[in-house]
Amino acid sequence: MARVFQVPAGSSRSGARRAAGTPAAPAPAPAPRPGEQKAGIVAGYLAPHPPHLVYAENPPQNEPRSTGGWEVLRWGYEELRRRLRAHRPDVLVVHAPHWITMVGHHVNCVPNPRGISVEPIFPHLFRYHYDFRTDVDLAEAIVEEGERAGLVTSALREDGVRVDYATIGALHLANPDWDLPVVSLSANNNPYYYSDASLAEMETLGVATRRAIERTGRRAVLLGSNSLSHLHWDTEPELPEDMSAERPFNHAQYAGDMELLQTIREGPTSRLKDAVPKHIEATASETKAGSLTWLLAAMGWPDVAGDVLAYGTVIATGNAVVEWVP
Numbered sequence: 001m002a003r004v005f006q007v008p009a010g011s012s013r014s015g016a017r018r019a020a021g022t023p024a025a026p027a028p029a030p031a032p033r034p035g036e037q038k039a040g041i042v043a044g045y046l047a048p049h050p051p052h053l054v055y056a057e058n059p060p061q062n063e064p065r066s067t068g069g070w071e072v073l074r075w076g077y078e079e080l081r082r083r084l085r086a087h088r089p090d091v092l093v094v095h096a097p098h099w100i101t102m103v104g105h106h107v108n109c110v111p112n113p114r115g116i117s118v119e120p121i122f123p124h125l126f127r128y129h130y131d132f133r134t135d136v137d138l139a140e141a142i143v144e145e146g147e148r149a150g151l152v153t154s155a156l157r158e159d160g161v162r163v164d165y166a167t168i169g170a171l172h173l174a175n176p177d178w179d180l181p182v183v184s185l186s187a188n189n190n191p192y193y194y195s196d197a198s199l200a201e202m203e204t205l206g207v208a209t210r211r212a213i214e215r216t217g218r219r220a221v222l223l224g225s226n227s228l229s230h231l232h233w234d235t236e237p238e239l240p241e242d243m244s245a246e247r248p249f250n251h252a253q254y255a256g257d258m259e260l261l262q263t264i265r266e267g268p269t270s271r272l273k274d275a276v277p278k279h280i281e282a283t284a285s286e287t288k289a290g291s292l293t294w295l296l297a298a299m300g301w302p303d304v305a306g307d308v309l310a311y312g313t314v315i316a317t318g319n320a321v322v323e324w325v326p
């Protein structure tokens with residue numbers, strides 16, 4: 001079974017640390033002074049990362065040029081950006097499924113990641129030049145809180161490791177100005193390899209993320225970068241942004257997404273603990289990678305409904321932009 005995914009797992013090093021007892025928790029951040037904004041997670045967004053959405057926007061960082069496309073999803077992201085600004089975050093924390101780690105959870109602690117991110121299946125759509133700042137204090141605090149919770153965690157410190165397109169895509173779509181620091185978390189890929197690996201570990205990673213945010217006194221916005229239904233075409237039209245070719249893969253995939261989104265719109269989020277695994281089973285949903293479960297667990301499964309800002313398909317996969325405010 002997925003010993004590298006579940007809570008009891010660990011390297012001999014982390015196992016020895018646990019055997020030696022739980023390290024003392026560092027002091028929490030001081031309470032805000034009157035007039036100061038409260039720290040913590042101020043909002044969470046389901047923020048999918050199809051490279052097509054970045055391609056369609058023609059930002060200067062992306063080499064390929066387009067004539068547009070997928071407008072409804074991009075309008076949803078425009079609304080996300082307006083709301084994100086209103087929350088006045090200090091930092092964006094993103095969990096994305098294409099920084100794949102097979103052992104544990106990694107956190108990017110490189111102060112200034114820069115390079116070119118390329119989508120391996122669609123290099124003609126996404127060759128993106130990135131250059132952003134990491135909130136290293138918060139990134140290290142997430143590593144520490146993950147270890148304290150018994151997770152296998154690791155700090156990525158090698159400068160020059162290429163940042164995956166899902167992380168870059170979600171961050172660009174949420175904040176194309178790149179004027180906020182970032183913390184980027186990897187996705188442990190064991191649920192794709194072991195039939196009995198569950199999303200339970202994402203619950204632990206979510207709680208560890210929240211503790212680190214509160215301890216460091218940050219106002220954080222979380223981005224869970226997952227698409228919904230995930231069956232897709234294996235050919236694309238002559239013009240990639242030809243919207244006459246864009247539609248759901250089949251009725252069952254669309255209906256599965258609508259059922260999940262209805263549950264999201266009704267709330268509370270605790271209903272999603274059952275609804276997400278059911279949706280994964282029905283639609284091969286990308287939420288299998290755990291980003292949505294991490295997001296909601298970090299927010300403490302708030303007793304609110306989600307606000308669906310947009311839904312649309314990209315090469316037949318279902319994608320929704322959703323906001324939760326705790």
Ligand SMILES: [Fe+2]
Pocket residue numbers: 049097098166227286
């Ligand atoms: Fe993806």
